[in-house]
Amino acid sequence: MSPHTGHGPHVLIAGGGIAGLTAALALHAAGFERVTVVEAAAAVRPVGAGLNLMPNAVRELDALGLLDALEAGALRTRELRYYHRSGGLISREPRGLGAGYRWPQLSVHRGHLQQVLAGAVRARLGTAALVTGVRVTGVEPLPGGRPRLRLEHRDGPVRGRASLEPDVLVGADGIRSAVRAALNPAEGGPPWNGMLVWRGVSRMPARAVGSFMLIAGDDRQKAVVYPMGRPTGPGREVLVNWALARPADTPAACGEERLRGDWNRAVPVETFLPHYEGWEFDGVSVPAVLRAADTAHEYPMVDRDPLDRWTHGRTTLIGDAAHAMYPIGSNGATQSIVDARALAHALARHPDDPAEGLAAYERERRPAMTALQHANRSLGPEVVIDLAHARAPHGFTDIHQVIPAEELAAIAGRYAATGAFDPATVNQGSPYDVAVPAP
Helix, strand or coil: CCCCCCCCCEEEEECCCHHHHHHHHHHHHCCCCEEEEEECCCCCCCCCCEEEECHHHHHHHHHCCCHHHHHCCEEEECEEEEEECCCCEEEEEECHHHHCCCCCEEEEEHHHHHHHHHHHHHHHHCHHHEEECEEEEEEEECCCCCEEEEEEECCECECCECEECCCEEEECCCCCCHHHHHHCCCCCCCCEEEEEEEEEEEEEEHHHCCCCEEEEECCCCEEEEEEEEEEECCCCEEEEEEEEEEECCCHHHHCHHHHHCCCCEEECHHHCHHHHCCCEECCEEHHHHHHCECCEEEEEEECCCCCCCCCECCEEECCHHHHCCCCCCCCHHHHHHHHHHHHHHHHHHCCCCHHHHHHHHHHHHHHHHHHHHHHHHCCHHHHHHHHHHHHCCCCCCCHHHCCCHHHHHHHHHHHHHHCCCCHHHHCCCCCCCCCCCCC
């Protein structure tokens, strides 16, 4: 595998997910010509479930010229509603443009987003810039901080070569990152909090799921349901993303063997459906959504402990490899995209010193992401559901007699400020644009 041709430092990105592909596009937009993405999967395919992109991430994708392609397969999220499991409405919040942002919040299938990103990488950087079937298995620093990588092809070493020495290595290889493990050999695997998550995608008439994002539950279990993409066909059907969380029935449900192995396994909907019978909120029936799914997947709710440093010489981490967090607040993919743009901007500001560029990126992003990881461990904005249940476990008729409006607003505002996606910050525009001289 030869480095991608061109001028300037060779940046190798380990991982062709959302973080890695966005980083490649951001680096290209910032003037970097030699960028290579290596992805362990045999091909970049539209897999996974749905996700929400907050306006700060949409702003960055817009800056990369991707908004029209992304919106072609996405739905603008206009409202978020929190419910107690008894059916009581806790709060309703306008989202995206309706909340005063200059950019929308988008509900989209992960596969569509990844296909948009991969297509743009191939079109702008060339097909040789995205190499599939290759994983990074180890990293060692060379004098001066340059990394030496060990690479493994699905069928053996890459074209007979087992190592590569790029100028910069970006670990974007997810929550079980090999790059992170090489930099932190004593860390161990992701810690499990005892919760199981079930996820899936259903296809239903749009009228059956409303036009809002729904989060409901109590202090023990939660459900998230929202449409993504536009209604199609004579039945005006829409894809619906759903995710459920509740404690595992036994502590052994996710032992060490499973945490190290294939933790994302297919299970019958009947495995968890009884726990959500009777859950209906303003016409949206959670059991009906679950029964409409073709498949469901179960995995342990895990994150990563915050690191004291992401960067070692000319190697750094982004996305889940750097700061995997609980799936709360729509910040996983969102912050990965912001990471990518911040990284490219920092490297462009230090063209003759990549190590300092990576250090500048970390100085900006790591403290904020550490705070967000801690916030998600404390339930982030979803804490309003637990508060409502603690104060009125049998339900309520007026939420403001349970949680004052000022308290609800303060919880939402604190979380938005922690993630830097409050309207005032986002609407200032992207701080990561780089002026590239014309050739």
